[in-house]
Amino acid sequence: DTGVSQDPRHKITKRGQNVTFRCDPISEHNRLYWYRQTLGQGPEFLTYFQNEAQLEKSRLLSDRFSAERPKGSFSTLEIQRTEQGDSAMYLCASSLGVRNEQYFGPGTRLTVT
């Protein structure tokens, strides 16, 4: 069984450009979470899905951010009109139900220049 995968691992973009990240969870996991981690801080929750339904979005997630999980499989996180403050590591995690541990992917490091 493969773990959680994320693509790309690194992304450098210019301010104002749009970027999209992909997360492939562990295959039988019905819950998928997105977090953002900046240097020296713990990860912060952004949003989560149960199957294909997006159930909660953090107030950290401005209107420029959108996430989808079509068919309850992989998920994408899109950031429109990127700003320098969006530079961070974007982490995806999946779990089998709410009571179980979340397994994290390697993350996508975004640098906005």
Added chain:
Amino acid sequence: AQKVTQAQTEISVVEKEDVTLDCVYETRDTTYYLFWYKQPPSGELVFLIRRNSFDEQNEISGRYSWNFQKSTSSFNFTITASQVVDSAVYFCALSEAVTGKLIFGQGTTLQVKP
């Protein structure tokens, strides 16, 4: 509001020393889960342990042990006979029982010197 505090920002020990990482949490929920994750220099978060709020039994796994005390809202992590490979950032986290979303502490950077 829910909160996790890891007061120790950095700890440095010499190999074979025992080290304890502190974690204090705040929540109004009666059902919740506590976790420890390890983030080595490679960056990927590695799950170490999960405890639910109704199970205060301490747990030992090899050189790792965890002490959960609801009375003091603490979930401390001890590494016995530390090794250089234990060098990493360690995060304590609290999850809501309904959503499962994790609230992380700021992390403790552990450096184990040979």
